[in-house]
Amino acid sequence: xxxxxxxxxxxxxxxxxxxxxxxxxxxxxxxxxxxxxxxxxxxxxxxxxxxxxxxxxxxxxxxxxxxxxxxxxxxxxxxxxxxxxxxxxxxxxxxxxxxxxxxxxxxxxxxxxxxxxxxxxxxxxxxxxxxxxxxxxxxxxxxxxxxxxxxxxxxxxxxxxxxxxxxxxxxxxxxxxxxxxxxxxxxxxxxxxxxxxxxxxxxxxxxxxxxxxxxxxxxxxxxxxxxxxxxxxxxxxxxxxxxxxxxxxxxxxxxxxxxxxxxxxxxxxxxxxxxxxxxxxxxxxxxxxxxxxxxxxxxxxxxxxxxxxxxxxxxxxxxxxxxxxxxxxxxxxxxxxxxxxxxxxxxxx
Amino acid sequence: xxxxxxxxxxxxxxxxxxxxxxxxxxxxxxxxxxxxxxxxxxxxxxxxxxxxxxxxxxxxxxxxxxxxxxxxxxxxxxxxxxxxxxxxxxxxxxxxxxxxxxxxxxxxxxxxxxxxxxxxxxxxxxxxxxxxxxxxxxxxxxxxxxxxxxxxxxxxxxxxxxxxxxxxxxxxxxxxxxxxxxxxxxxxxxxxxxxxxxxxxxxxxxxxxxxxxxxxxxxxxxxxxxxxxxxxxxxxxxxxxxxxxxxxxxxxxxxxxxxxxxxxxxxxxxxxxxxxxxxxxxxxxxxxxxxxxxxxxxxxxxxxxxxxxxxxxxxxxxxxxxxxxxxxxxxxxxxxxxxxxxxxxxxxx
Numbered sequence: 001x002x003x004x005x006x007x008x009x010x011x012x013x014x015x016x017x018x019x020x021x022x023x024x025x026x027x028x029x030x031x032x033x034x035x036x037x038x039x040x041x042x043x044x045x046x047x048x049x050x051x052x053x054x055x056x057x058x059x060x061x062x063x064x065x066x067x068x069x070x071x072x073x074x075x076x077x078x079x080x081x082x083x084x085x086x087x088x089x090x091x092x093x094x095x096x097x098x099x100x101x102x103x104x105x106x107x108x109x110x111x112x113x114x115x116x117x118x119x120x121x122x123x124x125x126x127x128x129x130x131x132x133x134x135x136x137x138x139x140x141x142x143x144x145x146x147x148x149x150x151x152x153x154x155x156x157x158x159x160x161x162x163x164x165x166x167x168x169x170x171x172x173x174x175x176x177x178x179x180x181x182x183x184x185x186x187x188x189x190x191x192x193x194x195x196x197x198x199x200x201x202x203x204x205x206x207x208x209x210x211x212x213x214x215x216x217x218x219x220x221x222x223x224x225x226x227x228x229x230x231x232x233x234x235x236x237x238x239x240x241x242x243x244x245x246x247x248x249x250x251x252x253x254x255x256x257x258x259x260x261x262x263x264x265x266x267x268x269x270x271x272x273x274x275x276x277x278x279x280x281x282x283x284x285x286x287x288x289x290x291x292x293x294x295x296x297x298x299x300x301x302x303x304x305x306x307x308x309x310x311x312x313x314x315x316x317x318x319x320x321x322x323x324x325x326x327x328x329x330x331x332x333x334x335x336x337x338x339x340x341x342x343x344x345x346x347x348x349x
Numbered sequence: 350x351x352x353x354x355x356x357x358x359x360x361x362x363x364x365x366x367x368x369x370x371x372x373x374x375x376x377x378x379x380x381x382x383x384x385x386x387x388x389x390x391x392x393x394x395x396x397x398x399x400x401x402x403x404x405x406x407x408x409x410x411x412x413x414x415x416x417x418x419x420x421x422x423x424x425x426x427x428x429x430x431x432x433x434x435x436x437x438x439x440x441x442x443x444x445x446x447x448x449x450x451x452x453x454x455x456x457x458x459x460x461x462x463x464x465x466x467x468x469x470x471x472x473x474x475x476x477x478x479x480x481x482x483x484x485x486x487x488x489x490x491x492x493x494x495x496x497x498x499x500x501x502x503x504x505x506x507x508x509x510x511x512x513x514x515x516x517x518x519x520x521x522x523x524x525x526x527x528x529x530x531x532x533x534x535x536x537x538x539x540x541x542x543x544x545x546x547x548x549x550x551x552x553x554x555x556x557x558x559x560x561x562x563x564x565x566x567x568x569x570x571x572x573x574x575x576x577x578x579x580x581x582x583x584x585x586x587x588x589x590x591x592x593x594x595x596x597x598x599x600x601x602x603x604x605x606x607x608x609x610x611x612x613x614x615x616x617x618x619x620x621x622x623x624x625x626x627x628x629x630x631x632x633x634x635x636x637x638x639x640x641x642x643x644x645x646x647x648x649x650x651x652x653x654x655x656x657x658x659x660x661x662x663x664x665x666x667x668x669x670x671x672x673x674x675x676x677x678x679x680x681x682x683x684x685x686x687x688x689x690x691x692x693x694x695x696x697x698x
Contacts, residue, residue: 069555072563145603189563198604198607202607206418213608214421214538214563214605214608216607220604222600223600223603223604224596224600225599225600225624225627225628231631232599232627232630232631233631234599234603234628241604247573250581250583251571251572251574254494254572255547255590256563257562257563258548258551258562258563259562275574278574278581279581279583281581282580282581
């Protein structure tokens, strides 16, 4: 290269620019690679399975590549995204029933199957999801969408968790929040598909999980469009529209999303997620199904399923089982829970 | 500047680079401003109303600003996004019935209310949406989601429009395709909310409108998760799940989206979109409702509503009426339709 003083760009300048370019191009990808997107997960098999799967399906040109518009991930909520002992919506319902019992009988609507409120809550333990949802539907009949939302918002702002010394909305699993974010960063659309009430969950899903209302699928009541004081509002009837449990989860994924999930995760307790995971696995090409196992008595709870159905299905179908005890470095963002009451009498135990 | 031959960059080169930079920086913003996002719309009031509305709700810091997650736009399909004379899904059903009539009676499923196929199609004219959907449900009962999709895909690939000399999937309104794209470019999520079958529309909505399956709301049948040859599939039952017409459109928007549309558009014909537009207008703050009026006999069709209900509602509530004749510069991407058959005997007239 010429040594003329007239040169505007010197060899030294060129070297510096090249060095800077090398620095930038090498620094950027390695930063992205070095930052662990799942810091609350141990480096065990579960995390490796997830990361390998996401890497494969996002590897353009690879044999397992899946276009972004087909990257659908569905998650159960109770016991998968947040703690289900007791089920948060049951705490909400108990408060609602308590308020109703303070009203004069004439203001109370007729409840379907209770003598006392405690009887009702007790009966739910044996009667299950359908009984709970029927009671929930009946006790909220006639409310507008706006009134219902306001009541749920108030519940979340004022209520403490009965077992842990934190606000009720803080019992979300930090590893799952990271997983949702990791999937979204890789072009996935993340959905909730839960037996819980669709409207109940939608009030908090954007804030807790970054999941907008239209990506929440749940149990629902029939609604009507009615004119109330000059405004047309959706009001709740007392009739159930859908009980989003077991195979009905697959049916509602079909209705709301219209394609099979590429990624689906539920938890071990009632067999309620087997239908969703089975439906996901029926997808052509690669897909991933995960089951969360509550085996951490110290940091959360240890409980199993009466008939062992979910774990058997996982074994038979090759689904990955995530152990809270072994696969999660931490569980809650607030650290180890300080327990208030070990023996809760609410359903979900 | 030096005239040395050793110079790597000459003054002329620098001038050229500077000129190019000036050209680029001045050209880019003005290109964005100058490119009309709605070229198939005339510069009449309808277009002004739309552009002013979008500008207001996307103006950060302005009094009418709406966050992107609340920018929901819902559109009827038949007669709003594509031509409804005849209704495309009715053409599909007629072909299905013709195929079924060629089979031996034992292979035919029992149809609910017909003597001959033409009688059935004729009866739909008077019996309306519910009768059509019941017949559609019954004639597709037992099909898996995959089989149904394959049949609809084949229909779209092979069928010509009975009135215009084009393929059946080409009767989409070009001004509406532009409007959908314009709204999406401004952070809106665009949804279909139609009386048509949800699964039927989902087959073509990504390609025709850029609308993914999860953003299509429509009439639906009950489904079941069933094992067929070792794979668990969703199969259609013969029972209706939802007739997405009139007020039910609002109910299903509540179920699928969970918030009121900021922007809603339907068309004049059956009063079927009044519920959706009313629900959108009940939103707190600014919102926009539009009704498309089919008044262009030369370039499409001119038809009105028997009782004038939709236009009366538009007048009473301040909704904007879009005239195909006056507000649209062109209607179809393929230009003026070449008519095959002026008198179609299929419903939708």
